[in-house]
Amino acid sequence: MAESILDKPLNEGSPLSPEALACPHQYNNRLRAEAPVYQCPHSGVYFVSDYETVRAIAKDHETFSNKFGQAMRPMGSEVDPDIAAIQAKGYAPVDTMLTEDPPVHRRYRGMVNQAFTARRVATLQPDIERICHDLIDKMMHNMQSKGQVELVTEYAEPIPLTVIAEQLGVSLDDYELFKTWSDAFVAQLSGMADKEQQLESARLIVDFQHYFAKRLEERRENPRDDIISDIVHAQFEDERPLDMPEMLSILQQLLVAGNETTTNSIAEGVLLWSKYPDQFAKLKANPELVENLVEEVLRLSTPTANMWRVVTRDTEVQGTPIPKGSMLQIRFSSANRDESIYPDPHTFDVERTNAKTQIAFGYGVHMCIGASLARKELNVAFRCLLERLNHVELACDEADLQYPPNVLLRGLAALPVRLS
Numbered sequence: 298m299a300e301s302i303l304d305k306p307l308n309e310g311s312p313l314s315p316e317a318l319a320c321p322h323q324y325n326n327r328l329r330a331e332a333p334v335y336q337c338p339h340s341g342v343y344f345v346s347d348y349e350t351v352r353a354i355a356k357d358h359e360t361f362s363n364k365f366g367q368a369m370r371p372m373g374s375e376v377d378p379d380i381a382a383i384q385a386k387g388y389a390p391v392d393t394m395l396t397e398d399p400p401v402h403r404r405y406r407g408m409v410n411q412a413f414t415a416r417r418v419a420t421l422q423p424d425i426e427r428i429c430h431d432l433i434d435k436m437m438h439n440m441q442s443k444g445q446v447e448l449v450t451e452y453a454e455p456i457p458l459t460v461i462a463e464q465l466g467v468s469l470d471d472y473e474l475f476k477t478w479s480d481a482f483v484a485q486l487s488g489m490a491d492k493e494q495q496l497e498s499a500r501l502i503v504d505f506q507h508y509f510a511k512r513l514e515e516r517r518e519n520p521r522d523d524i525i526s527d528i529v530h531a532q533f534e535d536e537r538p539l540d541m542p543e544m545l546s547i548l549q550q551l552l553v554a555g556n557e558t559t560t561n562s563i564a565e566g567v568l569l570w571s572k573y574p575d576q577f578a579k580l581k582a583n584p585e586l587v588e589n590l591v592e593e594v595l596r597l598s599t600p601t602a603n604m605w606r607v608v609t610r611d612t613e614v615q616g617t618p619i620p621k622g623s624m625l626q627i628r629f630s631s632a633n634r635d636e637s638i639y640p641d642p643h644t645f646d647v648e649r650t651n652a653k654t655q656i657a658f659g660y661g662v663h664m665c666i667g668a669s670l671a672r673k674e675l676n677v678a679f680r681c682l683l684e685r686l687n688h689v690e691l692a693c694d695e696a697d698l699q700y701p702p703n704v705l706l707r708g709l710a711a712l713p714v715r716l717s
């Protein structure tokens with residue numbers, strides 16, 4: 298049998314290899330124990346995996362820049378001519394929130410914040426409840442006819458996708474299209490797509506741009522009470538309004554950042570339910586614990602497992618010199634399982650007293666703009682399941698569950714379960 302990456306010296310494998318991505322928690326345990334600031338000799342990338350250092354880097358946006366947009370576009374820094382030809386049919390990619398630094402970042406953040414107010418999130422609650430109950434009705438129906446359901450496609454995916462589709466003015470008829478675009482962006486981020494997949498993603502992204510350019514123009518004329526209208530009409534201090542490539546870049550971020558991540562946390566929460574029924578019995582007895590459940594699920598799932606930074610000046614982190622221009626990866630999912638912060642870090646404990654200190658939404662100026670929306674979606678998604686179900690059981694071997702390899706995001710491809 299081939300030797301596992303976990304048994305080899307660190308410098309013989311790469312944290313970005315499919316082998317390391319297949320066992321991220323054990324691999325991160327090793328990084329934290331042996332080299333919490335580690336330079337991979339193969340890629341030259343620095344990996345930071347302990348809680349305090351990840352937070353310190355996320356906070357120091359002057360030394361650790363988010364201008365990694367170019368590095369994440371297809372084929373790295375040199376755009377492939379075939380991909381460039383497809384992109385020429387759409388709007389040029391621009392760096393906006395996630396891939397921009399202060400002070401420019403402040404303008405985007407100031408504008409998009411206007412769409413994510415506490416009022417907006419509160420008014421969405423009844424819609425989210427309706428969506429969840431409808432999906433549970435359908436799942437219970439499928440339980441009777443098929444004896445099991447696939448929780449990712451039947452529950453975890455449609456909740457955030459429907460909420461954000463409604464808010465971005467996408468009609469239900471275009472739901473499948475919307476999901477395809479979301480998947481295309483995720484494929485582009487994965488760092489794993491081959492040339493054919495990259496070409497297909499580039500085509501889909503151009504379709505996405507034309508579709509939304511039309512919706513944005515409609516909302517410019519006829520605003521409604523939704524996120525897309527707020528973005529078209531956003532004003533920030535005496536700055537100019539957002540132009541079309543900027544708005545499309547922001548919508549693209551909302552689509553990817555808002556869907557895949559929330560889906561992954563819901564699915565992981567249900568998997569935890571099947572593994573820790575006693576913890577969920579506590580929740581049924583005391584529904585007030587749901588808020589802490591959401592934090593503990595976010596801690597253990599950390600769907601945005603890793604994020605890039607570009608080093609802007611020669612620096613030193615925990616005694617390791619890092620030259621200007623280096624690529625660095627902060628590992629939120631490792632930080633959230635750091636044993637010096639979370640005793641028994643891989644165990645699910647719904648009463649964990651410091652679950653709220655988890656950093657699944659990041660830290661510093663880029664901290665997730667959709668965090669309150671995501672928390673609301675998770676809260677309602679779990680509350681509705683707790684109200685309606687007594688028992689969740691995995692309908693396959695745990696070893697058969699798949700997490701598609703992705704250097705930034707992590708989540709279950711499918712979750713077959715039996716519900717009662």
Ligand code: HEM
Nearest residue numbers: 394395550554555558559601657658659663665666667671
């Ligand atoms: C469980 C769900 C979610 C998780 C775990 C998550 C995680 C994150 C993380 C870690 C960051 C910071 C990245 C960095 O430091 O570079 C981030 C930023 C961001 N998130 Fe989320 N997110 C979630 C849900 C959402 C939702 C629902 C939306 C919107 C609909 C959203 C939109 C964004 C955007 C636009 C940014 C960039 C903000 C900026 O750079 O200022 N996210 N998210």
